[in-house]
Amino acid sequence: MTRFKTNSICTSGEIGEFCRFSFSRMKKMLLFVLFLSGLPPLSTNILREYHYVNMSKTWAEAQSYCREMFTDLATVRNKADNNRLLSVVHGRGKRAWIGLRDDLTKWKWVLGNAGFSNDTDFSNWSSHKLTNNKVTRICAAMSKYGFWYAHTCWQKHAAVCYYAKAPSRYILVRDLMTWSQARQYCVSKYTDLVSVRNMSENNQITSLLSRRTWIGLHRYYWSPWSNQSPRTFTNWNTGQPYNPDDYRVLCAKVNTTTGTWLAADCEEKHRFVCEKVRIRQKATFKLKFQSEADLKDPAAQRQVLEQLHAKLEKHGLPDFTLHWMQTDGQTFHKEQQTTKEEGSGG
Template sequence: MNKTLLFVLILSGLSALSTSILRGHRYIKILKTWAEAQTYCREKFIDLATINNQDDNDRLQRVLKDPGTFAWIGLQDDETRWKWAMGNADFNINTDFSNWRLSEPNNLGSKQNCCQVNVLTEWFDFPCTDLRASICYDARDPSKYISVDTFMTWYDAKTYCRTKHTDLLTVWNKSVNDLIATLPERRHWMGLHRQPWAYWSDKIPTTFTNWDSGQPDNEGSTESCTAVDTTTGKWLDMDCEKKYYFVCQDEIQHQTTLKLKFQSETDLNDPAVQQQILEQLQTHMAEHELPHVKLRWIEKDEQTFHKQQKMMREEEPASDSSLCEGRPEHPKT
């Protein structure tokens, strides 16, 4: 067979199957607190490392060094960020009205993410699965605030209040908080809650974790930053003021998998033919101002191209489909 591309190539279909983000990581062997490491990474690279899927985690494992120690990554538990159930309204522990009991919230065991209020109108953080009475707000009821004696988890209490009334209690100011003292003398759920370990340093929502057994545990109520064990690759919550090496996030690349359809009388699984197709596609992309995209074929069942099962006229060449993966290749400076 003539290897100089004797076939007529007809691109009859192209569709994107998936797009993924590839994060590069740099292991930095300088001892810093979590905040100092964050500043360094933002100045020198992009940010502290974000690990949002197994592929990210695999790349993280490959850059780790110095077994037997720890390295900061970008996950932090911001314990100042809470929300009210009603309207999903933000609550900032440092600026909005609150009546926390002394030493609260303390997030014991890294499991206390919902708020209870006692007869003295003092607030406590507790595990959301604790069983308690609750206070509902009802915009249509003259009394507005309804005590529910049935003991429920915070989640069930929220559902009950939204079904029977308006929502769990929101305490916007001291006047509302003082009204709690007129209700039955017991602890109640109110609408304040938080999502722990919700965001990475670069503000990306958390979708993947790799915690070690028993972690996070917030030992001593001081552990709200994440370090990776350089031996096991598992994550632990740590005191943010401790100094460790760290991992920065380098250039971010976008990878897209495309499905291509071709019509040809030539064997498209011939490596020489495949290389010529890639060169043609690469030239075409360069002409459209995409010179730094690197393409490669993806094999499935030890083949790149697969016959499409479809009835055709006799004179029509067979149609083959293949997967092609492309990602930006940054020019070196």
């Protein structure tokens, strides 16, 4: 028997299992053994297709439509995505929703990553409002009177840490730090920055304060996308995002002529852009064959792939494709064998 070796590419494979196949060539049954060696991890490519939908809907209605008919409202991760988006919408003459939304009522407590809503949870905000919504993130500080204020997170204040293991769970740290520095300090020394769930806790913390002090509440502007991925790129039009009427929830639409984004009332009706996401995985691995068949014959190669495909399908692998790769113009190469010569006895 002659040993052959080759490379193959497939989107998903059966790792570490010996597979036996028989194939017929010229009415002669031949048995060979195929095994995989040195299979690397699968590489993953995410293919994002944009689809312009020429129907007028609110942002929420557009989101529902996209999730039913495609994958979601359009996500734009970088400039290349934005250029592809513009190529789809350019010249439509209308503004179109994309999958970005900013709910000003939604925040996060760092302790347990718990969600917070101004509509349903305890809060003690002052009447002061932070109007600079072009920063990435805003953080909450409490005054010595117990009111909460929204600040840019790079400002420096004292902090109140929470310590779950101590009878007195509120620890005042007087050193002035940014919000991120304060959180890092609290996590390293105690449990985390403090959460405030009711007026009783608010009053206990207030009794420690003599100035504005960080608490563990924060939020990111315009994040995440509809598909829950973080926002890493924006293409706002000059002066945007802008909230002249103090809307509590804003959504992003794209100018189909310039490709720039604008903030708008989510109840407006616009065309919209959906995305269809396809995930493609690929792995390259070596196969070794032991067979008397002529594996250089394209028909034999095709039959091997068909049997391998059937075997992988039988084991429940998802949609995939298989094809041979060539090295030095050939798919198969004979494996060099070393024979030991017996020495003569003396």
